[in-house]
Amino acid sequence: MTARMTMASNRPRGTYNYAYLDEQTKRMIRRAILKAVAIPGYQAPFGSREMPVPYGWGTGGIQVTASIIGPDDVYKCIDQGADDTTNAVSIRRFFARVADVVTTEKTRDATIIQTRHRIPEAMLQPGQIMVYQVPLPEPLRHLEHRETETRAMHAYEEYGLKYLALYESVAAYGRIAGGADYPVLVDERYLMSPSPIPKFDNPKLHQSEALHLFGAGREKRIYAIPPYTDVRSLDFEDYPFDVQCWDEVCALCASAESYKDEVILDDAGNRMFVCSDSDYCADRRQAGHAGPMAGHALDQGGKPEPLA
Amino acid sequence: MAYVSVKGGERAIGNAHQWLDALRRGALSVPEIEIDQIREQLSFAVDRVMSEGSCHDAELAALAIKQARGDLVEAIFLVRAFRTTLSRFGASDPIDTGSMAIQRRISAAFKDIPGGQILGPTFDYTHRLIDFELADTRSAPPAVLADEPLADQLPTIASILAHEALLETAEPDSDDGSDPHDLTREPMAFPASRAQRLQALARGDEGFLLSLAYASQRGWGSTHPLCGEIRMGEVAIAFTPEELGFPIEIGEIVTTECQMLSDYTGSADRPPQFTFGYGLSFGHNERKAMAMAIVDRALRHAEIGETPAHAVQDEEFVLYHSDNVEASGFVQHLKLPHYVDFQADLQFIRKLKQDWLAARAPATPADAGAAAAE
């Protein structure tokens, strides 16, 4: 007869290993991380596990963080640059619970910063670790759908397909297309996807003083940029890489340097631009900077009034 | 107009979960569903969740189904996530389906076979008329026992065909006694080993495999399968603890196994033989086992010397996308905010549009004046 297990015979509810993953799994992930750090930009395969969060929602970043986090760490989690976006809140609560760790919204106080789609504006310091959530680690995937082929391209350093795409883009549009997930060459060897950060953030990777770890849970790859590594965005000599800029300053803090979110205010197409990096913007406002919409309801986290 | 954003924060999540829990419970006037009821009376759902959840635990699967409100893909995800937290203390010996305690065993290849065609508890010959009496509870009379028990062991079709060496034998991946590839521990690698392929298919989404198998029968594939055998029943699980050094039986599980036969004309190295595809699931699930067997055979084209021409024969396409937990996660992740990247796209399109308009703008008097001044 079929063996019956009662629920009570399972481990008592609510007790998980520190940071959720068991020690063997963490060890396996750390080995992959070490390999990735030793070969900057190379996608190291790892035995990704099913996590309590669905694939596509940050399992790679979560597994990387879970493998490196300790009780002395200070953990920050952002999505689209902000600490209070729903998925960032969800992941931060997860680690607060399973890793019993101090969490923060202040970039400069964090030892581990897990992110989806942005790098903070504040310059990262030695000893800080950025953990990126990556949906598609393979920069060549849209051009060559076979893993067996893309693996060979990386091994042979044959990135012609990617340069072809740049060429076609200039031939078609007169400029290199692509505003986010803009491919980079790491240490002049491996072509890498920096994850869907806007190209605005690419320069922050070059010769950074922090360690950058990239986790793709569903695709089961980890890659890394160690500190002080050359990272070059692909371009042509006569069509050099450039970053986004806005005519407007941040409506709340007046920053002209930061990456901006576009906020639609009403049906008439009125809009304002605010810093995507919520911590950066808050710091500036605290320091006394004020933009044209300072005092706006967004500032207080409530519903904004439509423009009169 | 309200400002729409995902900056809901802590409160929104808390409220959302509360509402979710209320919806799961449904109307309070209706009795809460119990795990035992799901396990006993929705057993096909339980079997599927165990198979694709890669975890044989009927109660756990039933609980997951309750928590997921009947969404089986969600329930499979719950089981998989729980499985991650379990420690592994070893691997069982391979199950011996040849010694299965048969409940059902049929072959389409032969009219009669040693041990007989055993119909078993099948829907196949029911008329699909909704039985409205089931709307109320109806007592089901106990099933009548046969006069004589079945033979202890019913030989497999494979063993029957083996006498004339008419059926290929399955090649093990390696002889060195190393562990087979385990997808729950290591990422997929291509070209896929037989172990990896079968494991991926066994945990793969039934619907996806069903469609691929169907397409291959209709021409998008070339296996022309014949059902060699389907058997369903209990198999014993044996485990050899290190301390004992000999196998002990730790329980029994129900499995469904399918061998699909395809023909093959032979080559310089191989005599003409039937080739086969293999399917296996936990519990009773013939649709899955059959679809899996058809897809398995289609993916073996390289070993057999066939030219792949269809999606069902493309192992990267099939194996990468057969996992419904991965598929569901990635498709649905599009609900997450992507506005930072969208802002980058907006910028790009706006610039392109500016260029486009500028290229078509008529020359202004100011341009003419500037040109004259040069």
Place this chain on the structure above:
Amino acid sequence: MNMIAPVTVDERLLEVCGLDKSFGPITACKGVSFQLRRGEILGIVGESGSGKTTLLRCISGQLQPSSGAVMFNSRRHGFGDVFGLSEQDRRRVSREEWGYVHQNPRDGLRMRASGGANVAEPLMMNGIRHYGEMRQRTLDWFARVELDTTRIDGRPRTFSGGMQQRLQIARNLIHNPSLVFMDEPTGGLDVSVQARLLDLMRMLVRDLGLAAIIVTHDIGVARLLADRLLVMKDGEVVEQGLTDQVLDDPQHGYTQLLVSSVLQI
């Protein structure tokens, strides 16, 4: 027996020594040996099944011979066995110093990329990073192979077969290879298109001082383009020598058969 004048080390570009290639019990090539000088064009002729395409794939580094050596005078590595290099180095030699023109242009082009991108790719693969320079060189080559430059951004599938072949040729010459392999380059094209293409190829090869190895079953193509010929039958070289000598005064029975079966126009 045809005498081949010994070459000095500088002039030697390719030297194949005792090359064998078998697939299981089937022998595709047996004991093939020959030398190729810079700027020399070698034709490999024989009927289908003679092993000539397999030979071409071995000497162009795509297939590992079962035995024998393929010595090439590489700009980067000097004179050495191509199969003594790592796969990465061999692929790089192939990219930088060789061209390979397929019989079917679809096998040698990226059908989903524009014509211009196809021709520019070898430049990008070899380190050129200036779009304007690549674009100009691509336009030059379009003109050189007599393709309409206004079609530079068109996809190859919109080109005729003859135009696709011209595109493939441009793609294989733009990076200044020292050696070009061609597998039935005019097969599958109609006669007048073939003739024009052959004229173009002859002119380009002379102008650039290229060495080439051309596999063909068409004696006419061999006579027009090749300085020397290798005649293959059942995987073996039955005769080799200067083209005119081999075709006008064939020694081996099979060569005589081949030559006599060509329609005299």
